[in-house]
Amino acid sequence: MSGQMMIGRRQLLTLTAAGVTAAAFGGLAGSRQAMAAEVVRWVSPRGTVEVLDDYPYWVAKRMGYFGDIETTLEPGPSDATATVKLVDQNQADVGYPSPGVFSLGLAQGMPIVSVFHMGGGDVFDFAFRKGEKPASLKDLEGKTIVLGSAGWQSIADPMLKAAGVDITKVKYVDAGWPTWGTALMSGQGDAALAWEGLRAQWKGQGLDFDYWLGRDFSKLPANSFVIRKADFDDPAKKDLYERYLRGWAMGLEFGRDNPRAATQIVMEQFPALSSQMTPDVAVESQMQLANVFAGRLDERQQKWGYHLPESWQLFFDTGREIGQIQGDFKLEDVVKNDYVDAANNFDKAKVKADADAFKLSDAYAAVNVDEIAKRL
Template structure:
């Protein structure tokens, strides 16, 4: 199996910077020492996708619109499309919270980054595999000897464990880095046999004419999806910890609001990004968010609230990727994931948030969207068993 490495020329003593125009450059580490700073000098959350113009972060935009973050000041950045940037930026202080997949988080652990997951967004597995119509399979072992297309080479760390837990011999699977955002069009053009996707994205792909069939992790995978990670040292600083609690509470309230009124959450994202509204429209926007709510909530009856980690499940994940060689040493999950902020982050008036959601006045376009009809067809693209 190929081992994931830092991109050429970027080691732990350098970090990437993104200019206002999107130019990515490397600079020497040295201006920031997380352990010595008592308060955040501008808190930054960084996306793993290279773009913020998606519906995935609806909890943030809904919470921001509804005032759930209070007077908290923070920045939200897309980062470069390099799959590992979301952890590298946090590690060196260029950002303060990242949103990596579990596989990318394992890359951080393997490379000695002192990061900790504090809020588990994706309780279920959001990841899926897209196939051209009529070419999908419900048995992923059929991918042995075939090619999977990725937007970033780093995404191999996402797909390997997803395949391995389904009994696939991953040494027999080829990966091709087809680039962001072109890996899906490469699949449509016949350049591979499958492509990595995720909930929410498959609705967005329909809007661009990319209509595939899918093996859906949310239906079949025992794994889970992305979480929010911070520097471990920030949890030891009282001021920073208090900031993190308030910030995560804003997210939790936004997620709760969207659960009660998903169309209002769509509207909050569309107001932030009008071009996304034009590209998707109300129905596909609502479809995207409904797909993601299913992932983010998981089995909420078994969770301590939004962001709660199932530590036992994380231990199984770490044990699995150790067996695969994705990490070289065995990992104790409790060293890298924590629920210490979850009770405080979920300490809000749920009845009031529900009332806010129910009282929200939708635009005519979103009012016309039939949520129940979309729910009834949410998994129509799934490959038949």
């Protein structure tokens, strides 16, 4: 496959073990200057922040839910594992890795902990060209899955293994970010890793696929917020992170109360996105994401950010079974719900009032969220 890199199973750990240099991260990774006491730097796993995926942040920023905390949202290098490396190297404070990338960091000895689980449902999906969706995921044995980064294999392998697939019979190819969806559409590979929110965006770009949805077959967790264990263990930083995560939780609540408003806020932050998606497509993308963020919320005690221990244990057990996770760490040492109660300690009625009062543009007021909900 011209321009693509076939990924060997053992090569995965080699690829992801390389460090991320300060130069690779641009200005953020340069010499850390003296900063105000309350600054939290968040780094994306995607190589860009011009996406709808982070709508809770932009809502919180717009509505003042972070209070006096100075926040940044930065794109990391396209290397899938950069988000944990940069946190470990003190070039960012909060990373947003998939459980697979988080576990690779732990396997490499990074002293990091997960403190806020964004999605109770599995956000990841497998895309197939129209008419080529297999009857069973086991039919992926002997097939090739297209990825946007080699590190994403750490996402796909545990999902497939937990679904009963012999992953030694699955091949991967790194088609590069952001073109891996186009590579699948053009006939390269048999499936592609995707995720909620991206489904709607791809469809809006003419990349109309059939899907196996992770939320329908997977009990594994999705991306979470990871910080340095040293920061978690520092009593002086507890209040800062609780207030910071409260901002995200309020943004999540707002997005559930008024999907159109949350979407419009992101689109006003990044006008270029409007050229990629109509308001209808954009709101559908946001609602797909909101579904995952609110996934299994009853089991999660109706608390934004709550980790389901059994879901995470299943992931770690599966990762160890396939040899992806190494090292003798325990679930309770690396997955923490300590900040969750404080993060959810906000006035929901006020957030709803904020959401209801938000002035929608004519274009977003015209979006029919009830019809979109039927498509989810």
